Amino acid sequence: MFFSIIIPLYNRPQEIDELLATLTQQTYNQFEVLVIEDGSVKDAKEIVASYQDQLDVKYFFKPNEGQGFSRNFGFERAKGDYFVIFDSDCLIPSDYLEIVSKYLFEHQLDAYGGPDAAHESFTPVQKAISYAMTSPFTTGGIRGNKKHIGQFHPRSFNMGVSRAVYEKVGGFVLTRLGEDIEYSIRIHENGFKIGLIPDAKVYHKRRTSFSQFYKQLHFFGRARINIYKHFPSTLKLVHFFPSFATLGMILTLLLNVFYTPLAYICNLLVLLYFMLIFFHSWQLNKSIKIAFLSVIASFIQLTAYGLGFIQDFWKRVIFKQS
Structure with a gap:
């Protein structure tokens, strides 16, 4: 299975540097990376270029439209059997793609989501925010918990869809304000199988201050x-x-x-x-x-x-x- 990793980016060159560094450590190497710069003022073109010798990575710059339509831009240019979406503020464990590949061959999911966790390098505030977003006492376990409440909807910080899903359902019709949930609802309605891959976690930084977290x-x-x-x-x-x-x-x-x-x-x-x-x-x-x-x-x-x-x-x- 060949994966296309699609990462929308907006004014966060340091984050994409850290994310790409983790992708160089993947134990499963059948993948490409598409970085979609969404009209940023602070672009990451040179940073992405510095990984050309370590990754099959492509950089695109487009006018600002938001993350949903930036992912569509990547879908249209992806070569993979499966499209994997990450937010730019994620760190990816070295065995992530190996875990996903093995799980998909065993369970035949058309789309999947994975949980997030706090990395040991995160600040105390980031670890507290990670707790608030994943605790059963705050979000009810809907963000990647095995015992989540209700129908599972993958979130776009850690989400994958097959090429077959994209060819039938299309891409995102919203560019923000719940675009990932809306997309997964349409995937469900078209009869595709969606599931959680419990071990396919990412380390999601989220926000670095409580004021940013509030917004x-x-x-x-x-x-x-x-x-x-x-x-x-x-x-x-x-x-x-x-x-x-x-x-x-x-x-x-x-x-x-x-x-x-x-x-x-x-x-x-x-x-x-x-x-x-x-x-x-x-x-x-x-x-x-x-x-x-x-x-x-x-x-x-x-x-x-x-x-x-x-x-x-x-x-x-x-x-x-x-």
């Missing part, structure tokens, strides 16, 4: 409403939970202002929830500092997503704004 998760909350506008039946009760949690915390603050008896119950519930996150993160990361930062990251994950969801639900669903 990203607020965007994700809005993206869920964007997906709903295309596929109304996909909006489930579980997608409202961050909004309910956000409204609950706002209510708790208001109850404390007025010193009502109900405030003590709400305070206790909030305290118990974040204590659960603290001790769970401490157990996983073996660090009190990361456990404390995980509480902050989880609070941001819930409230940022919840506020983004509420904002666009109010505007686009209640008031029908485009």
Whole structure:
């Protein structure tokens, strides 16, 4: 099996350098790499060129359209039997393609997704953000957990589709705001088999500060409403939970202002929830500092997503704004 690895890139030359360095270490070597520079001001042309002797890598520069359409640009030029999509802020374990190749031959998946994890080189903040995005107590395990809730939808930081899928379904029709979930829904609807490859993990850096993380998760909350506008039946009760949690915390603050008896119950519930996150993160990361930062990251994950969801639900669903 020959893989085409497609990486959209926008103003992140340092990230693509680190990602390509990990691809030079792959134990499975039947692959090409297509780097799609999406109208960047800080381009990575010279960095990509420095890997020409180590990788079958091609560099393309195109006008800025967003990551979804940049992946389509790569699909159109890919030679592989299977297209693998990575975000530029990922590090790829050396046995990644070997694991994927073996799994696909044994299970015959038309499309797949894999989990993400925190690399040992990540900062404490990045490890806390990684926990918030993968914990069963925050995202319910939907981002690559074996026991995820509901139908599995691969995420574009670590996703693969067969050439047969692309030829029948096409590429992305959204360039952002939930484009990967929308794409996987169409793959499902066309009768293709999608599955999780549990061991095909990547190390996903995500954001390096809590302010950047807030902006990203607020965007994700809005993206869920964007997906709903295309596929109304996909909006489930579980997608409202961050909004309910956000409204609950706002209510708790208001109850404390007025010193009502109900405030003590709400305070206790909030305290118990974040204590659960603290001790769970401490157990996983073996660090009190990361456990404390995980509480902050989880609070941001819930409230940022919840506020983004509420904002666009109010505007686009209640008031029908485009």
